[in-house]
Amino acid sequence: MTLLNNSTALVVIEQDATGFSPINLKVMGAIECLRKFTRLTVDLLVVGKDCTAVAETAARIPGIRQVLVADGSGGEHQLSEALSPWLADLAFAYDYLVMGSTTFGKNLLPRVAALMDIQPVTDVVAIESTNTFQRPIYAGNALMRVMTDQATTLLSIRASVFTAVRFGELVAPVIAIAPPPAQVLSRLLSQQQVQVYTERPELTAARVVVSGGRGLQSGDNFQLLYQLADKLEAAVGASRAAVDAGFAANDIQVGQTGKVVAPELYIAVGLSGAIQHIAGMRDSKVVVAINKDPDAPIFQVADYGLVADLFTAIPELIELL
Amino acid sequence: MKILVAIKRVVDPVVRVRPLVDGNGMDIAKARTVTNPFCEIAVEEAVRLKEQGVATEVVVVSIGPPSVQEQLRNALALGADRALHIQTDSSLEPLSIAKVLRVIVSQELPQLILLGKQSIDGDHNQTGQMLAALCGYPQGTFASHIDYKKDEVWVTRELDSGLETLALALPAVITTDLRLNQPRFPTMPNIMKARQKPLEIIALETISMDVQPRLQTLAVEAPKLRQQGVKVVDVAELVDKLRQEAKVL
Ligand SMILES: Cc1cc2nc3c(=O)[nH]c(=O)nc-3n(C[C@H](O)[C@H](O)[C@H](O)COP(=O)(O)OP(=O)(O)OC[C@H]3O[C@@H](n4cnc5c(N)ncnc54)[C@H](O)[C@@H]3O)c2cc1C
Numbered sequence: 188m189t190l191l192n193n194s195t196a197l198v199v200i201e202q203d204a205t206g207f208s209p210i211n212l213k214v215m216g217a218i219e220c221l222r223k224f225t226r227l228t229v230d231l232l233v234v235g236k237d238c239t240a241v242a243e244t245a246a247r248i249p250g251i252r253q254v255l256v257a258d259g260s261g262g263e264h265q266l267s268e269a270l271s272p273w274l275a276d277l278a279f280a281y282d283y284l285v286m287g288s289t290t291f292g293k294n295l296l297p298r299v300a301a302l303m304d305i306q307p308v309t310d311v312v313a314i315e316s317t318n319t320f321q322r323p324i325y326a327g328n329a330l331m332r333v334m335t336d337q338a339t340t341l342l343s344i345r346a347s348v349f350t351a352v353r354f355g356e357l358v359a360p361v362i363a364i365a366p367p368p369a370q371v372l373s374r375l376l377s378q379q380q381v382q383v384y385t386e387r388p389e390l391t392a393a394r395v396v397v398s399g400g401r402g403l404q405s406g407d408n409f410q411l412l413y414q415l416a417d418k419l420e421a422a423v424g425a426s427r428a429a430v431d432a433g434f435a436a437n438d439i440q441v442g443q444t445g446k447v448v449a450p451e452l453y454i455a456v457g458l459s460g461a462i463q464h465i466a467g468m469r470d471s472k473v474v475v476a477i478n479k480d481p482d483a484p485i486f487q488v489a490d491y492g493l494v495a496d497l498f499t500a501i502p503e504l505i506e507l508l
Numbered sequence: 509m510k511i512l513v514a515i516k517r518v519v520d521p522v523v524r525v526r527p528l529v530d531g532n533g534m535d536i537a538k539a540r541t542v543t544n545p546f547c548e549i550a551v552e553e554a555v556r557l558k559e560q561g562v563a564t565e566v567v568v569v570s571i572g573p574p575s576v577q578e579q580l581r582n583a584l585a586l587g588a589d590r591a592l593h594i595q596t597d598s599s600l601e602p603l604s605i606a607k608v609l610r611v612i613v614s615q616e617l618p619q620l621i622l623l624g625k626q627s628i629d630g631d632h633n634q635t636g637q638m639l640a641a642l643c644g645y646p647q648g649t650f651a652s653h654i655d656y657k658k659d660e661v662w663v664t665r666e667l668d669s670g671l672e673t674l675a676l677a678l679p680a681v682i683t684t685d686l687r688l689n690q691p692r693f694p695t696m697p698n699i700m701k702a703r704q705k706p707l708e709i710i711a712l713e714t715i716s717m718d719v720q721p722r723l724q725t726l727a728v729e730a731p732k733l734r735q736q737g738v739k740v741v742d743v744a745e746l747v748d749k750l751r752q753e754a755k756v757l
């Protein structure tokens with residue numbers, strides 16, 4: 188393991204309905220891994236409209252040189268048509284451009300990459316050197332180790348597998364830069380933000396996740412899971428079948444094509460454990476499965492399996508907690 | 509209005525695939541293949557837009573070995589009008605696929621370009637965004653609803669934080685999510701008819717493009733397997749185990 192000289196990284200800070208997204212702290216966890224192999228100077232980038240509060244929060248992340256804040260109407264709603272050419276120009280000056288592998292990062296990073304004529308490495312789950320990374324393929328049935336020696340290394344980070352950094356005491360300088368210019372290719376018409384449960388943790392950041400599947404039979408029955416989640420201070424997830432059937436909102440789908448979670452405790456209720464679902468929760472520390480079918484594949488990945496009817500088991504569980 | 513749909517041939521998602529023991533790739537030589545599920549949804553959406561009288565022509569394109577013609581014929585049977593097979597035996601990275609598709613776009617000049625949001629083998633989720641960048645077109649990724657207006661298209665996108673609807677200028681690139689529609693199955697008469705529809709084969713080399721891989725694959729390995737745990741007899745034992753043994757409560 189040779190420590191390469193100095194390199195520079197630009198990390199794009201993600202914003203959510205509350206402002207600074209907790210995902211950023213995990214992405215910075217990946218940056219910490221990269222620091223094992225190179226002396227890294229890190230700049231954070233906050234872009235949007237009225238985003239100075241986010242920049243001030245980001246400035247409390249330890250070990251960074253500065254926060255670049257680009258505040259203005261061109262970056263409003265962070266549309267990729269506006270952000271990508273502007274970001275490509277900025278990123279050429281860095282050795283690494285890094286963001287989370289969220290719908291925000293997935294939408295933006297490839298577009299920036301193409302403008303830079305660079306093939307990015309997306310969904311990074313392990314950093315093995317300055318230029319060698321692992322990423323899952325085939326719904327996590329395999330891990331691919333890839334090496335890149337392009338001018339800038341573009342990475343999207345699968346946040347769930349990295350350890351979040353903590354805010355520090357020091358505050359890094361916040362430097363204003365020119366925001367992206369306005370563009371006419373796209374505009375936001377509406378946002379249907381799902382209810383933000385302030386009393387409940389965010390799905391990808393939660394210590395405990397309770398997920399339900401088609402076995403729940405209805406959206407009303409999902410209330411059972413919310414009651415259980417309240418007891419455990421857990422977030423609620425769902426299988427694709429449950430989302431498709433309208434029992435749960437699309438943004439809580441866990442799996443290959445939904446969110447990837449890795450909580451300390453994952454409780455799978457009334458879901459069969461299709462490979463595409465397991466792709467989204469296989470890195471959880473402890474997995475509990477509750478299913479009435481003793482042969483459900485979810486039991487193959489569960490540390491504790493309970494063969495039972497969920498409609499009796501879940502109320503009992505709520506009672507006992 | 510012309511629609512171009514890019515489709516990929518992949519291993520059937522129900523097949524459990526494993527890496528080869530030598531780490532040089534996946535053990536899939538004999539695995540059943542299908543059209544990437546997200547691409548099926550893209551074809552279905554294009555066909556529906558044609559049925560609604562919005563689109564006048566649906567062209568499907570696939571880049572790969574001769575076997576991808578099976579997926580192209582299937583798309584023709586579902587209602588596409590014409591197919592393009594870009595023939596190559598190498599497997600290309602998303603950036604290269606996007607570069608090739610851009611050449612096709614510049615020849616066909618479609619108003620809408622539909623792709624799947626991700627191919628379920630490489631799980632890249634990149635090609636549509638890259639194609640949009642190279643063409644200088646707007647992008648509507650992870651679409652769960654598409655509304656074609658006169659001079660723009662409205663796309664509802666599935667995000668980590670809910671949904672958002674964008675208005676995109678035309679031409680535009682859209683990548684499909686699972687809830688956009690429920691694809692139909694081809695009927696026997698349509699499968700027969702599809703045999704007569706035009707399928708043009710174009711050698712990749714004739715599209716002079718830089719398609720050299722940028723990433724070097726060092727190995728493909730199996731992930732750590734989860735150990736199968738124990739069955740508990742009742743809820744009380746479960747709670748006890750979670751408290752005393754796993755210590756997560
Ligand atoms: C391209 C592609 C991408 C996909 N992406 C995802 C993804 O991201 N996430 C995802 O989850 N899926 C995804 N899927 C779908 C996946 O293949 C499965 O179809 C889906 O996960 C099944 O959901 P389920 O387990 O809830 O339903 P089912 O498979 O129907 O399972 C329901 C389970 O509930 C149990 N049950 C029923 N009643 C009770 C009861 N009263 N008490 C206890 N147990 C009960 C049954 O025994 C059964 O095991 C994808 C599929 C494809 C093709």
Ligand SMILES: Nc1ncnc2c1ncn2[C@@H]1O[C@H](COP(=O)(O)O)[C@@H](O)[C@H]1O
Binds near residue numbers: 569626635
């Ligand atoms: N070889 C290919 N031929 C045609 N289209 C492709 C090919 N590879 C990827 N695509 C398109 O790009 C989408 C996203 O793929 P990916 O970026 O690989 O996840 C797919 O759903 C297809 O629509």
